[in-house]
Amino acid sequence: MKTKHLVTYNFITIHQDATVREVLQSFLDYRQDIACVVEEKKLIGIVTKYSLYRWLLDHANLEANIIHCIKRDVVTLLEEESVYYAKDLLVKENIGHAVVLNKYEDVVGIISKSELIKGFISERQNLVNRLQTLMNNLQESVLSVDTHLHVTSYNTSALTILHKTKSELTGQPITQTFPQIAANLRAVIRTKEIIKHKRLSIGDNTLIASFIPLKEWDTITGAMVVLKDITDFEYIADELETTKKLENMLDNALEVAYDGVVMIDNERNITKANKEFLSLIGISNSSSILGTSIDTVAPELTNHKHTIHSEKIVGELITIQGKKAILTQTPIYQDEQQVGTIIKLISKQLDVWKDLLSHLEKLEHELTYYKESFTAMGQHAGPFAHIVSKSSSMEELKQKALIAARSFSNILITGKSGTGKELIADGIHSASGRTGKFIKINCAAIPEELLESEIFGYSDGAFTGAKKGGKPGKFELAHEGTLFLDEIGDMPMTLQAKLLRILQEKEFERVGGTETIKVDTRIIAATNQDPAKLIAEGTFREDLYYRINVIQLHIPPLSERQEDIQLLCDHFIKKFNTKTNRDVIGISQEHLEKLLDYEWPGNVRQLENVLERAYHFSTSKWIDPEHIVLEKSRDPEASDTHKPPNERLDREKKLQETEKNMLIQALKNAGGNRTKAAKLLGMSRSSFYNKLKKYEVKEATQFM
Ligand SMILES: Nc1ncnc2c1ncn2[C@@H]1O[C@H](COP(=O)(O)OP(=O)(O)OP(=O)(O)O)[C@@H](O)[C@H]1O
Known part of the structure; x- marks a missing residue:
């Protein structure tokens, strides 16, 4: 508060030519005790009621000029000064009034002790009101007691926290109702020392309380307690603790995971990444990528952007930093809302997995083979068990x-x-x-x-x-x-x-x-x-x-019992495996079709020879289809009865020519060795000899 707020602007100004009578009359008219003598708004001095009394006693002349009554060393104040300064000044100078000037030193009014007191009283009331408002709006609860521990004041929050009405608190002792609070307040009143952050329990609530002594002019008049309900905080803290523990567990789980794991939020920014993922993308520290878009960190995943968010993907093959990896992703939901996505990349030892799978597949094949053989053995007498068929x-x-x-x-x-x-x-x-x-x-x-x-x-x-x-x-x-x-x-x-x-x-x-x-x-x-x-x-x-x-x-003929083909393939590959100590699994289903469609003029022997060749040339775990070489001829003996006779004869002739050429070619390839040539064609030696005879192929030596 400033001086100008307590100034009396309705004051008496007089000219120094004024008479005693005029001034006395003004005092009476305005019921004031002081008049300012001014000249063009500037202060010359003041005339007080007492100075006039003194003049009249000595001279008894009402018509005299007041010039003799003017007090010239006047205490003045600027209107912008604080009221505290004004109060101190009046006390110090032991005066009842001071003249108030503006910044141009023009007289603007008078301040009196009584105005100051009124001002302070209203200021105090303001403060009390503000304090009460403040207290009522505090989250903390405040309660004060006198030295007998009777409640003197409290705020609305205290009523709530203590579950009391105004009448149950006002002026009531708290020793019985809140013994814990009372004990601490008593201690504070006795020691005059503040007690801070004491944990108390009232009902189901946990409170933190601070106890403060209340003094008036160095005398303890009571004490106050400030209470804060921390029940919710404790619950949140517990939750936080649990969350922290869970997060730690998650971090540890991610670190021990064998695969690369990265988590992203809905904006595709990385929220977590384990070491394996970091090593996959060639980064040593996760802090540099946390909060960064996955599209910047691992652009290879960008191709999968359309799917990477909300879809579940299982086992998609991708290339990341030149390495093959299997991508699996799962959206993360919270309260039915997607909050992110977890992406798993399996890249380590894919070969091991592949081998493991092929090994499993092989075992399955073997199991089927043995099952079927076993069934066959069960169904038929032992002597025919080695004849593979179904x-x-x-x-x-x-x-x-x-x-x-x-x-x-x-x-x-x-x-x-x-x-x-x-x-x-x-x-x-x-x-x-x-x-x-x-x-x-x-x-x-x-x-x-x-x-x-x-x-x-x-x-x-x-x-x-x-x-x-x-x-x-x-x-x-x-x-x-x-x-x-x-x-x-x-x-x-x-x-x-x-x-x-x-x-x-x-x-x-x-x-x-x-x-x-x-x-x-x-x-x-x-x-x-x-x-x-x-x-x-x-x-x-x-x-x-x-x-x-x-x-x-x-x-x-084999062409009339296609069901036996797969069984025979498995049987022969197993036989070759035993001889060579290799682990070839067999022929994939898709390539088996090629064998099923073929006519097999050389029957099972030809099948065995074709497989034997492919087996030796194949380098993988499966028979390589490109090494399955099937002669494009038909068995000349196979009938073609549905064709007209002429066409049939023509066809037969052509087939015979082809067959003869095949015999010659086989002999050349076998360096004239008939047994080898017969094997190349998947024929028995005797059939081969017969056909040589039939087509009058000359001496084998010419092919050497
Ligand atoms: N069902 C089968 N299970 C297993 N191997 C078979 C089967 N049928 C034929 N083979 C194999 O095919 C090859 C030819 O069989 P085999 O010599 O018994 O035929 P073939 O009819 O006597 O032939 P050819 O008339 O040319 O003398 C042999 O290696 C034989 O072990």
Whole structure:
């Protein structure tokens, strides 16, 4: 407050020519005790009631000029001075009034002690009001007591926190109601010392209280307590503590994670990143990227921007800093609102994963293979367990072969080259229980002049160059066993007659011998030609055919039992793995189609050869499809009955030409070696020889 606020502007100004009477009259009119003598607004001095009294007592002249009553050393004040300064000045000078001047030193008014007192009283009231307002609006609760601990004042917050009404508090002692507060207030009154931040419990609330002594002129008149409810803070602090702990746990979990993990907010700014992620992007410290856009930090992820926010992505392959990584992302939700996204990048040891997966796949394959083999073994007799198949035609055939094996009849096995005739014959022998050996002879592979002695043996000196003491033939060797006459359709007619005799009489003589040899040999014959056609062409004896064909087993070509192909592939690859100690898994489903669509003129043998080649050339865990080389020819023997005769003949001619060229090419590639050339084409040696004969391919030596 300034002096100008308490100035009396309604004051008496007089000229120094004024008389005592005039001035006294003004005092009476204005009920004032002082008049300012001014000249052009400037103060000359003052005339007070007492100075006039004194003049009148001495001179008793009302008409005298007041000049003699003027007090010239007047205490003045500037209107901008504070009222405190004004008060101090009046006290110091021991005067009741002071003249107030403006900044131009013009007289503006008078300030009196009584005005000052009124001003201070109203100022005090203002302060009290402001204090009360302040107290009522404080968040803290305030309560004061006198020295007897009776409540003298409080604010509204105190009523709330202490759960009391005004009448329950005003003037009431608090010793009973709030003993904790009372004890501390008592201590403060006694010691006159402040007690700060004391933790108290009132009801369910936790409070922090400060106790302050109240003094008046150095005398303790009571004490005050300031209370702050920290129940909510404590709860928040607990929450914060828990959140902090959780965050620590999360940080630790992220650090131990094997994969790169980065979290972004809805603005795509990074909120967290673990070490693995930092090493992926080539940064050592996360502080440099926190709060930065992921698009700046890892632009490789920008391609996935459209998906990176709200979508869940599992296992997308990306390249980051030149390294392959698998990206998985999950949006983070809070109260059903997305608050960010967590992105996981698996880049470490992807090869290990790949190997692990292929290993698993391989194990699965093996399991399937063994399951199927096991089922096959369970369903069929052991002797045929090595014949891999699941087609119904082959399953029936194996059943039939088992029955045939237990009989004593001769058996004729028909089927195209490479279908597994020898395999079946061998199985029949094993299942037959015959104690002798399984002896095989290929009638097409042995020159005609040697075949007889091979089958029947020869006696000492039978021909020039014959072994001394003679040599037993296959018939004798297969005594009490089985003689497998492969390619019987190629047996010369002379031998066919001799064979017929043995089959009827069970005895024979060696070539050049006279001794009759009795044998108990079971015959299993096989041919890849059509016996009826051979008989019709006159190259095969009908009577022999009936002798042999007691039981006929026909093996269907591989193209008619596609279901067996995958099983056979697995079987052969496993076989190769065992031989080479490699771990090739097999052929992927997609490339298997190529094998299923093929006609397989060389049947299972060709399949095995094709796979063997591809196996050796493949460098990965899977058979590389580019190494699966399938000849583009068809089996010339395969019928084409739905075509018109002319077209069929043309086609047959073309096929024969192609086949002849293939034979020549194979011989060239094999350096003239017929066995190798036959293998290259996936044919048996005997079929290969037959075809050479058929197409009159000249001496093999010319291909060397
Ligand atoms: N079902 C099968 N399971 C396993 N291997 C088979 C099967 N069929 C054939 N093979 C294999 O295919 C190859 C040819 O079989 P096999 O020699 O028995 O046929 P083939 O019909 O006698 O042939 P050819 O008439 O040319 O003499 C052999 O290596 C044999 O082990």
